Amino acid sequence: MSPVLKVEHLSKSFDGVDAVKDVSFDLMPGELKALIGPNGAGKSTCFNMLMGQLKPSSGEVFLRGKPVTGLPPRRIWRMGVGRTFQITGTYQSMTVAENVQMALISHHRRLFAVIPYAYRLYRDEALALLELVGMADQADRACSILAYGDLKRLELAIALSHRPGLLLMDEPTAGMAPRERAALMQLTADIVRDRGISVLFTEHDMDVVFTHAHHIMVLNRGELIAAGTAAEIRADERVQQVYLGGGTLFSRDGRDA
Template structure:
């Protein structure tokens, strides 16, 4: 089956620094794929290019065969790519349901014509999405008083508001307690299975990654150094040296220089 996302030779330089260097990979339909690596490996830079926040220095990104490289985020979103962020960005003064309703209003292109009665629109759709992420009972609570784990689940509901084909999740469990991390990623895995959405996510919690990712990619100093199943990545000697082993990156090469 054709890939949902095709990335070829993607690179980004900031002056003389290559933050991402010649990265190529695919994401298959219904795949839950992890992109891991140490701090500064280039994961967020890669995500920002996929979603249009950064323009690549070189390389191409295709969504279901259509080139989306260089398109602004709103057009990539319209084509079916959703995203969650490391730090949640909900409207704190609004209720849980209203946050999802605002995303639905944007999806239906009614953002500038309905503001006086926006709170009445698409409520049933919003409640259905909140039910998917286990937040329906908190629909009328203000976001300002939610626990952080609940904010993460709300952000997931918002990201699902336009029926994405691909969901990019940047550090989805950052700042969450261990049990909350497990629950959120199990929820994500269930959504992938039930809705056939493809998910590409970055994550520092290796227990989360190895428990849920169908395939794992390892990025280090902007380069993709390994890709495979959890077992293959665990057994990869280079991955063990530069990431999972916790030692200094490229220590042997540095000492020989």
């Protein structure tokens, strides 16, 4: 089986400082993989290179065997890569359904011919996506009055609008309550299983990471210092020292995680 995403020796420097240094990994079909590390480890920089927002200083990125290094974000998006961000970016003046409809209009290449009647286009498809993420009952609510957890679910529906084979999720549960975090990541895991989508996500909540990730990578000061299953990462002494200050990973009930 060939990887959906292959990263080889990816590096990025800013004024001589290495933000990401010689990072290599594969992401397989249907895999849910976490990229974790302390603040400033280089996670978002890595994501921005994968999606084309930043050009790497060196290294290569391949999507289903095709080189995409340095391509603009829209080209990469068209090749089947979706992304969610740490801070949501929905249209606050539009309804929930209209936000998804706008994404679908872009996917179907109808942006420049729809101004008078855009609200009619792809509504059924938008409602189906909202049903998938548990937001169908809020389809006609304005985004400006949504709770933050609901905005995160809406952003996921938008990211799924062009049927991506690869989804990049940058801190998907940031700013959410613990119960909302668990619900969103369970939803993501269900979508991975049902649709065969590959997901790479960054996250600071270790309960979320260890519960849902098939494999985990640990980044520190731009370098990949460990990769493996949850059990292997928990037991890795370097991860404990560098990422967790020498402590032990615990679950919420206090037991060793």
